[in-house]
Amino acid sequence: MKFERYSFSEKIKENITKLGYKRPTDIQYKSIPPILRGEDVLAVAQTGTGKTVAFALPVIQMLSARRKKREKHAVHCVVMVPTHELAEQISGVFKKLAAGTSVKIQGIYGGIEQDPQIKNLNQGVDVVVATPGRLFDLESQGHLSLRDIEILVLDEADHMLELGFKHDMNQLIKKLPARRQVLFFSATINKQVKDAAYSLVHKAVRIQISPNDPVSGNINHSVAFIEMDDKRFFLERIIREHPDSKMLVFVRTKVRAERVMKALERVSLRSETIHGDKDQNQRNTVMKRFASGQNKVLIATDVSARGIDIPDVDIVINYDIPEETENYVHRVGRTGRGQKKGEAIAFCSTEEKERLAAIEGFLNKKIAMLDIKKNDYKETMKMSGHMETDWKSLIDEADEQSNKKGRKKKKSRK
Template sequence: MTFQELNLIEPIQKALKTEGYTTPTPIQAQAIPIVLTGRDLLGCAQTGTGKTAAFAIPILQLLYNRPQAERGRKAIKSLILTPTRELAIQIGESFAAYGRHTHLTHTVVFGGVGQKPQTDALARGVDILIATPGRLLDLMGQGFINLKQLEIFVLDEADRMLDMGFVHDVKRVLKEIPSRRQSLFFSATMPDVIVKLADTILTNPSKVEVTPVSSTADTIQQSVYFVDKSDKNALLIHILEDHSIETALVFTRTKHGADKVVKVLQKADIRAEAIHGNKSQNARQNALNNFKNRKTRILVATDIAARGIDVDDLTHVINFEIPNIPETYVHRIGRTGRAGANGTAFSFCDAEERAYLKDIHKLIARQIPVVHDHPYPDKSAAPVGGAPEAKAAPRKQNNFRRRGPQRVR
């Protein structure tokens, strides 16, 4: 299937052509036609499946097809509620890219920065608002945002909203929007509490699930290194001596840990920056932009800061520390191998983390191959659950996909 077969309007087709996208991902192929009919949608999709375009493209088309006079009033017609600042910014970038020829306007509001540029944009009038819950409720309370004419509501990353304690904020927002509306609900996982939340938001929704719950993409080559905690820094530097790893996203459990890893890498003359909640919004965005533009080779991140980070052609994710929540592993490595591309995920596991690794094996229903051929093996580590052996990190390997049909993220 191609985007031309989805009956998209010419301005959006033109934008997709400019971006170089021709082939929709499975969730886009399934969700776009449903949303265009005006139905509610429940989407279960891992990060990296292209779900942002799955709602951004049909929303732009629906609003573009409204009568001109109606669109000219510039009341907020669509609200996309998302848990993190970085994800909100990236969704805004997607609307800018796909809607560049539609004359529809959008803005992004989030905390951590001054509100005046955001309120100025709101005063000029926008068709589409992308927001994080806290800043949205703050600006609504100040009278800068009126959602009474809202027609399309999107709740993105619902499971992460729950994890971050935003569920009550979401319910407060729901009280302020019209009951007659189209609602789209996306979550990477569907535990009972998320299903119950969806039931309060959606009316007779169509359901789209493009991958099994809690699965990892088949395009990601996973491996684990057993290593003493004190040797993790040296192992990371050793792996990054492979210059075919042009960029890598490295995960730590804590903000302090992220800063320590950055210092170690910088001392080894490896360009690295950290992104976490203690950084200012400008610092976080600059670090992300430098990483996207290849000015920074290594981005070290905590889980909440990294949720939703979308970097084209990211081939490597490194779990410097094993996450204590197994689902987090799925989210982390989903930063690579996106939309059908190949990716590689390395995990460093010390003795205290072996129980976490066992939980991950149980969740993903597979054993992660073990790399034994490296300079810092943990001699006390026996294979977890009979895990197969993996080859050491290959040299001069380049997984960047330069040719062929691209998929829109």
């Protein structure tokens, strides 16, 4: 079935065509009809399968068809998301799909000045895409009213629960009118997610796409057994062998992200980092450079994994095996999005093998192993620009800088 056969307005169909959408993905095909009928929906689908469009299209259609009078501070739909980046990206998708219609959209999130957001709310907004903190802050200040909410969308619900937002989700539900439509979208499902979902939805239509394999079939994923101290050499080799590829590298911590960037810098390879220590303007700048291809290597922590929805990420590298098994799905889901193919490579050291086994259990299958011969392993070490680099000094230097920051913070607290 093609999008042109849906009962969307001509303007929305025109926007769909401009964006290059022709046929709905599985999650879109199964979600759009019940949402248009006003039913609650509980949907679980792999990352990168088009969940945002699955709820944005019917929401825009319903709100534009109702043509309700827009009142100051009152909104008709709230989309709650866990991160600033997601709020910005999802509001961007809504704006593109709603262009030329009567539906007004505003992203509401912290890390930036609230005044422009307040100004737009005062002018009248139909849909807000918000993180919990800024949403409740503006609501408590009287800049936002939830009394007329007709539709609540909880996107990346599993990640919101992971970040401890269950109380915020419950608080929001209490503030909404008794009669409202709830759309609950998640990339993974477990007991915590199920319990939260069933406490929020009412007689929901349940949709689950590829429940036995949470990783998209568009992704070729593999693992290479590489010792911790040698990972930087293999990362260098992959970057050099794929100079035109857009690459996303996941590490465990903020400090480690900066270390890996410095290590690449020492062998004349450019990269940038994104993590919780950067303010929103810095994160936005980094994301724009990565999206445009100005920078092709982005090093990220798991906190940022859900907020990175950049088209054409060619390769995802799990430089560190994630400690939370479900984070593997969200990391590799940054590539192979929509109909495009993607590559995901994990570096697994001896001490990480237990975590790898847990991930394979979660996926219900083994990850293909990249067989690295002893000679190839040695050759990679020789190829590296590390011959001119004192790696031990580099690591010591990074540790010392981290310790200095820690001492400064302690002094400032005193």
